[in-house]
Structure formats: structure tokens, C-alpha cells
Amino acid sequence: MRKSVQQIALDAMGGDLGTVELVAGAVEAVRQYEVHMVLCGDENRIHAALQQLGVQESDALQIIHAPQVISMDETPFDAVRKKKDSSIVRAFHLLKEQKVDAVVSAGNSGATMAAAVRYLGRLPTVSRPGIAGIYPTLKDPLVMMDVGANVDCRPQHLLQFGAMAAAFSEVVMLKERPRVGLLSIGEEGGKGNTLVKKTHDLFRQSSLNYVGNVEGRDIFKGDVDVIVCDGFVGNVCLKVSEGLAEAILHMLRDEISQSLKAKIGYALAEGAFKNFKKRVDYAEYGGAPLLGLNGTGIICHGRSNAKAIRNAVRVAKELVANKVNDRIETLLSAVAPSGRDTENTIAPEMI
């Protein structure tokens, strides 16, 4: 029997900052969100992390020993098939057996997706599960999908991404009738590549609140709630944004360090810079949810700190509590009443 308190499994071995940072996020989540965490990984390291944090193992913080580690450079499908005792595989196995309600992982993204697909399977109406990315904007954060799981897509896949991301937006961002835009290179429907032009027509005929094409420069304005693109374009966008934000801050620091006056000025303006950083900090939004699967998983950035893990757990809890998958099924049945196309096998490319 599943307990009434949600159980969230954490891959405690993934991520660049180490097990202590990940476990610290789990501890914060237990304190703030009334969830129980199941920490999957090498039990010695997890014990050591708990000890370092001054926390005891308990019902709220259980350990599942998983001695194998899937490193960042392993081939996702092979690694998942071979390493049954890896922290990622054990976490999804627990979810499959309904011993936990969701999985959060900051490990190898491809392996996380592969394990999720293997152990959870797709929702009945979904052709291609995908990864949703959350972007800060000048207004509310928006959801972009797909950001890396499916690099060669057909129009029907993009339509489904729109419906899945809209369900996420409803359930987590609390948007009613989320505004869905299609990423293209011009606002008019006739602009874009072949895939986008065909997808535009599908969206126009759908029951979603489709607002038409949006351009790259519109992402950060926050005038739409959902942006749809294929996983190649979405992943490039995500990484370009990350790289540019870093480069801009780097250049600013560089310039400021060159004059004493500017340094004093920066010291005075520091609060403003901190608030600004908070606004664009990926950690505020936790991680990228996997959508379209028969279960809930969140992929976190490799560099996730405790705050990011904590927030990812919060999002996972909300997705489960608010039954995002039921909502996905409802929206998908409305946009694609003929059901999913069956000619696809799932062979997602990984981030």
C-alpha cells in the first residue's frame, strides 16, 4: 500500500556537486513540502552525507542501496540495460513498482530518460514522451517542449508536445487555457521550415489555445505560456540561453573589475544584482519534467544545488498531486482523437 505522504525517489549519485549537496536538497524538501524522500545510491556515501548534514535516517529519509553509477559519458540505453543496480535504474524501478510516486535525478540526462521510458512506458495516447524546459521571462516562467528528447520530429509529435506542456502549465503554473506558441522564424503562419509550417496547420485546427508562431526574441517577453519546438531546436535554445547569460555576466564582471570606481559602484548595486540573479536562476524552477510517461520524473541540471533539488521535488509533488498525467490524457484525446501514431518506436536522442 502506498502511504498518504508522497514518496519521492532521488538519484543521490548524479550531479556535479556530489552526494552531500543532493541529500541536502532532499532534507530541505522533507522539511518544507511534507514529502518522504527515498535516497538511491551507495549507502555508505549517503550515510556519510546524512551524518555530515547532522540528520538521521528515518521514515522520511530512507536509503536504497544502489552501488552502480552511470557516469555522464555513458551511452544511455546500454548503461540502463546493463546497470540494474545503478541509482537511476533503481529509482525508476521503485516507481514502476509503485513504491514511490516520482523520481528526481541530476545524473546523466539521457540515462534518466532511457530508464524512465524503459520502466514506466508511455501514456496510452502519447507517441513521443519528451522533456519540458522552464524559462524565466519578464513576466511568468514559461514551458518549452521538447528540449532534447526527440531530435527528428513529425508535426503530430509537436502537436502532442503542445498538449503535454499545456497540461503542465495548467497544473504547475496554474494557467487556465495556457497560450501555446510555435517556435518559428517569423510570426506569420507561412514562415518556418517544412515541419513548422505543417505543425502550424495542425495547431490551428486543434482545441488548444494556440496563438500562432513566436520568434526566438519573444521567448523572454513572457507573452505565451507554452512554446513548442522539436528537441534539437529546443536543446540548442536552452544551451544558447545558458551560454549567453553566463557570457554576459562574465563580461560585466570583467569590465567592473577594471576600475575602482566601478567596483565601488557594483558593491552598492549588489542587492540589485542578487535579485536579478534570483530571477534568472534555473534553480528557482527545479528541473525539467519528463512528460508523456506513465509516471513522474524530473531531470535536474548536472550543476543542481540543494535548492534546485528541493524545488524539483516540489514540482514533482505538484505534478503527482494534481494528476498531470490524467490532464495530459484528456488534452491529447481532444487534440488527436484518432490516438497516437503507432509506427514509432521510442528511440529518443538524449541531451
Next chain:
Amino acid sequence: MRKSVQQIALDAMGGDLGTVELVAGAVEAVRQYEVHMVLCGDENRIHAALQQLGVQESDALQIIHAPQVISMDETPFDAVRKKKDSSIVRAFHLLKEQKVDAVVSAGNSGATMAAAVRYLGRLPTVSRPGIAGIYPTLKDPLVMMDVGANVDCRPQHLLQFGAMAAAFSEVVMLKERPRVGLLSIGEEGGKGNTLVKKTHDLFRQSSLNYVGNVEGRDIFKGDVDVIVCDGFVGNVCLKVSEGLAEAILHMLRDEISQSLKAKIGYALAEGAFKNFKKRVDYAEYGGAPLLGLNGTGIICHGRSNAKAIRNAVRVAKELVANKVNDRIETLLSAVAPSGRDTENTIAPEMI
């Protein structure tokens, strides 16, 4: 007979800031770069602009009357076919007749490309002419191609973009053996969509200085000189970058305006901010060159100010003086000795 001083035609009607700003750029270019400018557009408006700037019409600043205007929302090919007396068409007509050496336009980008293709035609070895975008990085600026002309590409087209952009990098950025990277979603050759994987193999076999896949987050590091992608992805990247840079500055201003201390700090650090802005200012790099055509054209941003126009003229002059098209032919013959594929007609999608 062409004169020894280079003649550059300017579409004096395009752009968001009006004729005076564009003509001011032409006047600056004449003063700084020993070029002559041929100003195409409504002669009354150009006369008025020259008068406002306190400058006389002369050999160095000629006017060609072109009463028609192609607006930003017209369909490129139709507009170019119908409006023979538009400033864009007249400018490229002058280039075709070898009365000028290059064209600079801040008008409708699609119409500029369409007029260029129509009046200049492709270089013999080129399958698809394209638009190169210039990105500021933490080191030297780099060239990305294509950024909007060709949205559905084959591997051979991307290989050619790499060779054309490398020629540009040699001639304008003075790079020897420019490092060419292929934009993908992982550094390993096996990552990417079908197009990118096939293109990766072509590049590996080529004589270019190919360094492999690069990711979106690497663009701004400046570790490559050329980044290759299809025109859809390239255009999305360009606009995402533009939108994010604006959003970041907007959010910073927003935060700073909320406290007096931060405002004083900003005032002290203002020099640093100005230097920073200069580093990321598109106007420093003029515009986006059209490559692969039998002639030289530069597409400037709609919001180009006088400085951007002046710099675009400088780049145009360097491209002509250093015979970029000869270099493109040489590099292309080396990478694709079998010549261009002939099954394509040119039907570029426009920005």
C-alpha cells in the same frame, strides 16, 4: 569603367530609424574608409537628409532616385519582381551592372536576399547562398551560417556554409585556417539530428579545419571561428540571443531602479556598463553578409544606427578588396570537387 575608389550602394529607405540615420552612416563611411556611396531611394528625402546633416551631394555621395519602397511586411519575391524602382532592387541592379562594388541594406531582409539572388545569381560552385551572422564572444567575434536564408537543408548545403563562412573569417576576421564547428546538442559526433549526423561525416572528410560538434552554450566562449547550422536553427539562435540580452538588461535596470543605493552604484559603474554594451553591440559588426552570390551584399538589422551602417560599409569594402568570392570558390572546390548539386532551385525562406 569602374573607378579605383570602391562604390558602395546603400538602400537609403530601409531600416527603422529613417533616412537621416542611414545617410549619416554613409557620410561617416565616406569620411573614414575612402569609399564612395551611392544612395538609392526617394531623392527628395535623401536631399533633405543630406541638408539636415550639412553635407553636399558629390562624387563621393551620389543619389540614385528610386521612388518605390518595399515595406517590412511585403512578400520578398513578389515585391522584388514587381517593384523595379524600389531602393533595394535599384541597388542590386547597379551591382549587377558593375556600377557599384557592393550593396548595404537595412530594409526588408527577405527582399534584400531575393533581389540579390535575382540580380547577382549564385557563384558557380554554390548550391545555396546564405546569410552569415556575426556573434560577439568572450574572445574574438565568430561567424555563424546560415542564419535565415535556407530553412530546410541537406548535409551538402551545410558543408558549403562552412566553407563560405571560413572564407569570410579568413578575409574579414584575418583568421588562418578558421576553426569550424557544427552546431549540435552534444559534443560527440554521434549526437544530433539526422541532418547534423550526416553533415558531421562530410565535414570530417573535408579539407576544412573542422573541430567537431559545438553546443549552444559554447557559442559565446569564442573557441571556434565558424559555427555551421541550417537557417532555421541559426535564425532562432540569433533571435533568442537578441531577446535574452535585452531581457537581461531590462531585468537589471528594473532591479537597479528599485533602490537609491543601487542607482548610485550604477552611476559609478556606468563606464563599465558602457564598455560592456560596446562588446555586445551588434552595430560594432555592421550587418550580416550574404555569401555565395556573384557579388557582395550586407543585410543590416532593421534597427541599424549610423554606426552599424558605417561598419557594414567597412565590411563590404573588405570583402570586395580581399576578393572573398574567389576564396569561397577555392575552398568550395576543395570541399566539394564534384561541384554543386543542381537539383535545387533557389527558394530561400526569408528572415
